[in-house]
Amino acid sequence: MANSSSGESVAERIVRVLRTFDADRTAQTPSQIARRANLPSSTAHRLVGELVATGLLDRDEGGRVQLGMHLWELAQRGSRALRLRQAAMPFMERVQARLREHTQLAVLERGETLFLERLSHPHAVSNITRIAGRLPLHASSSGLVLLAFGDPDLRRRVLAAPLAAVTPDTPTDPAELTALLERVRAEEVVVARGFVEAVSTGIAVPVRENRRVIAALSVVLPREAPTAGAIDELRRAAAGISRALERAP
Amino acid sequence: MANSSSGESVAERIVRVLRTFDADRTAQTPSQIARRANLPSSTAHRLVGELVATGLLDRDEGGRVQLGMHLWELAQRGSRALRLRQAAMPFMERVQARLREHTQLAVLERGETLFLERLSHPHAVSNITRIAGRLPLHASSSGLVLLAFGDPDLRRRVLAAPLAAVTPDTPTDPAELTALLERVRAEEVVVARGFVEAVSTGIAVPVRENRRVIAALSVVLPREAPTAGAIDELRRAAAGISRALERAP
Numbered sequence: 001m002a003n004s005s006s007g008e009s010v011a012e013r014i015v016r017v018l019r020t021f022d023a024d025r026t027a028q029t030p031s032q033i034a035r036r037a038n039l040p041s042s043t044a045h046r047l048v049g050e051l052v053a054t055g056l057l058d059r060d061e062g063g064r065v066q067l068g069m070h071l072w073e074l075a076q077r078g079s080r081a082l083r084l085r086q087a088a089m090p091f092m093e094r095v096q097a098r099l100r101e102h103t104q105l106a107v108l109e110r111g112e113t114l115f116l117e118r119l120s121h122p123h124a125v126s127n128i129t130r131i132a133g134r135l136p137l138h139a140s141s142s143g144l145v146l147l148a149f150g151d152p153d154l155r156r157r158v159l160a161a162p163l164a165a166v167t168p169d170t171p172t173d174p175a176e177l178t179a180l181l182e183r184v185r186a187e188e189v190v191v192a193r194g195f196v197e198a199v200s201t202g203i204a205v206p207v208r209e210n211r212r213v214i215a216a217l218s219v220v221l222p223r224e225a226p227t228a229g230a231i232d233e234l235r236r237a238a239a240g241i242s243r244a245l246e247r248a249p
Numbered sequence: 250m251a252n253s254s255s256g257e258s259v260a261e262r263i264v265r266v267l268r269t270f271d272a273d274r275t276a277q278t279p280s281q282i283a284r285r286a287n288l289p290s291s292t293a294h295r296l297v298g299e300l301v302a303t304g305l306l307d308r309d310e311g312g313r314v315q316l317g318m319h320l321w322e323l324a325q326r327g328s329r330a331l332r333l334r335q336a337a338m339p340f341m342e343r344v345q346a347r348l349r350e351h352t353q354l355a356v357l358e359r360g361e362t363l364f365l366e367r368l369s370h371p372h373a374v375s376n377i378t379r380i381a382g383r384l385p386l387h388a389s390s391s392g393l394v395l396l397a398f399g400d401p402d403l404r405r406r407v408l409a410a411p412l413a414a415v416t417p418d419t420p421t422d423p424a425e426l427t428a429l430l431e432r433v434r435a436e437e438v439v440v441a442r443g444f445v446e447a448v449s450t451g452i453a454v455p456v457r458e459n460r461r462v463i464a465a466l467s468v469v470l471p472r473e474a475p476t477a478g479a480i481d482e483l484r485r486a487a488a489g490i491s492r493a494l495e496r497a498p
Contacts, residue, residue, distance in 0.1 A: 010259035011299040015319075021327030050260040055359065067328040069358045070264075072365075075324030076381035078270030079316040086380070090371070093342075109318045110304065116321075122339070131335070132325035 013039065013047055014056070018067070023130060027064040081107075084215060085117050087244040088207070091237035092119055095219065098233055102127045102220040105207075106142035108150055109134070111158070113143035113216075125200045125222045138177055139166040141192035141202030142216035148184035149206050149213035155181065169194035189234070191227050199223055205234045209245045217241065259296075262288065263305070266296055267316070272379060276313040330356075333464060334366050336493040337456070340486035341368055344468065347482055351376045351469040354456075355391035357399055358383070360407070362392035365464075374449045374471045387426055388415040390441035390451030391465035397433035398455050398462035404430065418443035438483070440476050448472055454483045458494045466490065 020028060020036040028036070034044030048065055051057040055070030076082050088105050096103040101124040105117040112134045120127065129135060137143035137158055147155055163172040171177045184190045192202040204218035217238050219230050269277060269285040277285070283293030297314055300306040304319030325331050337354050345352040350373040354366040361383045369376065378384060386392035386407055396404060412421040420426045433439045441451040453467035466487050468479050 009299040009302070011263065011296070011303045011305060014260060014263065015303045015305065015323065018323040021323075023327055023331070026327045026329065026332065047260070050258040053258070054260045054264045056260060056264065067324060069328075069330060069356060069363060071324045072328050072330040073358065073363055073381045073383075074264065074267040074270075075316060075320045078272055078275045079318075079321050080275065081318060081321040082272075082380060083275065089368075107318060109322065114318060114322055119338075131331060132322045134322075 010047075013037075013043070014051065017044070017047055017051065018056075018071075021067050027060060027062075027066045029064050033065070081116050083248075084245070087248060088117065088215075088217070088237075088241045091240040091244070092117065092217070095217075095233045095237045096121070099219055099221070099230055101125055101222070101225075102129075104129060104142065104218045104220070106140070106146065106204075106216045106218065107214065108137075108146040108154075111137065111154065113137055113140050113146060115142070116215075125220060126197055127200065127220045128197060129220075135196065136164060136166065138163050138172075139170045139192075139195050140218075141190050141195070141204035142218045144180065144184055144190045144192060145204045145206050145216040145218075146213070148181040148190070166196055167194055167198050169198070171195065189231055191231075194223055201225065201227070203227055203230050203234060205231070205238045207238045208242050214245075215241075262286075262292070262296055263300065266293070266300065267305075267320075270316050272382075276309060276311075276315045278313050282314070330365050332497070333494070336497060337366065337464075337466070337486075337490045340489040340493070341366065341466070344466075344482045344486045345370070348468055348470070348479055350374060350471070350474075351378075353378060353391065353467045353469070355389070355395070355453075355465045355467065356463065357386075357395040357403075360386065360403065362386055362389045362395060362465075364391070374469060375446055376449065376469045377446060378469075384445065385413060385415065387412050387421075388419045388441075388444050389467075390439050390444070390453035391467045393429065393433055393439045393441060394453045394455050394465040394467075395462070397430040397439070415445055416443055416447050418447070420444065438480050440480075443472055450474065450476070452476055452479050452483060454480070454487045456487045457491050463494075464490075 016037040020033050030045045030048045034041045052059050055068045057065045058068045059065050092103045096119040100121040103119045106113045106115045115129050115133050118131050137147045159174045165172050189205050200220050201223050202218055202220050204216045206213040207215040207217050265286040269282050279294045279297045283290045301308050304317045306314045307317045308314050341352045345368040349370040352368045355362045355364045364378050364382050367380050386396045408423045414421050438454050449469050450472050451467055451469050453465045455462040456464040456466050466483055
């Protein structure tokens with residue numbers, strides 16, 4: 001029912017439309033959407049009209065469209081992201097109150113690190129992560145934890161592909177990365193000094209639910225900050241999140 | 250292109266599928282979805298397959314499906330909800346640190362109060378609001394602010410419809426509600442004692458962006474708690490959120 005002549009489903013086209021929005025592009029005309037989604041103009045206009053009618057997009061006074069509040073609501077309401085974030089928030093706030101830099105929660109999403117939450121102090125060190133933003137698995141401390149404890153097939157795929165250097169310190173040698181991931185599995189923590197930005201160090205630990213690693217909890221600190229206290233805070237918080245998740249199924 | 254024989258667009262059917270998920274129902278089989286979305290089984294199975302292929306739904310090991318992390322990401326990334334929430338969080342955290350009950354941020358969405366954020370102390374008073382949850386405009390303190398400063402047409406519609414009593418104290422008389430809304434506009438605050446739950450009082454103030462009221466900031470306190478300090482905190486925080494929004498367009 002839902003296939004166009006190109007063989008693409010309407011669901012795929014809707015995703016193409018939604019993908020044209022991001023933090024720097026929150027309101028667009030249907031024509032801009034057509035161009036950015038690479039859809040014929042008439043198709044894009046019709047699809048935008050349908051999405052506005054259902055509340056997945058909202059039209060503003062100027063005739064531009066934005067992501068719908070109803071889309072936000074539907075995507076949140078029954079989501080694992082919300083459940084995980086709710087369980088994690090009290091513990092993240094405690095870490096944040098002590099360290100006063102950045103405290104983050106991330107999950108694995110289709111081969112990348114997806115950040116679900118970030119708390120930041122106004123005077124904290126530079127940090128490029130955004131809520132609902134992504135980073136490569138091999139570069140971010142969260143990603144290294146998710147990769148270390150993730151599916152071996154994914155690890156093989158990541159190690160076989162070219163490893164981009166985000167900074168000169170990002171691990172890009174497969175043998176070096178393999179050894180690093182073994183250390184992460186043994187020590188249950190990674191200290192990523194300058195892997196994403198030269199000025200900062202990411203520290204991440206695994207968050208488990210019924211023994212399975214489902215997320216990474218991390219802090220971003222100035223590069224030369226001491227790490228021992230932060231590691232203790234993260235481990236305590238990760239254990240608290242696991243308990244909260246297991247109490248609230 | 251996207252219309253079924255029933256005249257319903259695929260976007261509408263997708264929304265019907267997404268609506269079957271909520272906080273108490275995060276994983277479902279395609280058959281359960283078909284039943285709850287009132288779709289023919291073959292249609293639901295096909296649509297679920299397409300949604301899984303695009304990442305709007307994820308399939309778990311047991312063959313059940315959940316809301317996709319990619320859906321969460323797309324709905325957040327360029328959304329006004331995220332922008333507003335990011336601007337509000339530092340100020341909400343300050344209110345929450347002082348009052349240690351519940352601090353909430355809500356917007357108007359299709360004639361109801363939609364909650365974007367809620368911070369809660371573990372020992373706070375009972376509170377039925379949920380993130381991504383809704384309440385009627387005339388019952389919740391946030392809703393009364395959104396209604397008082399909202400479109401006059403909406404106000405007329407709400408006042409003309411039956412006003413449900415959530416508790417014996419919910420305002421259900423149109424004349425009484427009209428007078429209350431006038432007071433809210435004059436005083437820029439509402440104190441809703443027992444309107445949603447008998448044990449608690451909601452207090453809400455408007456949050457403006459370029460003079461227009463775009464959200465309500467509220468706290469939920471024990472019913473007989475003093476209100477003056479909370480009102481001051483809320484007003485200070487709302488002003489801070491407005492400044493933050495106007496700095497970050």
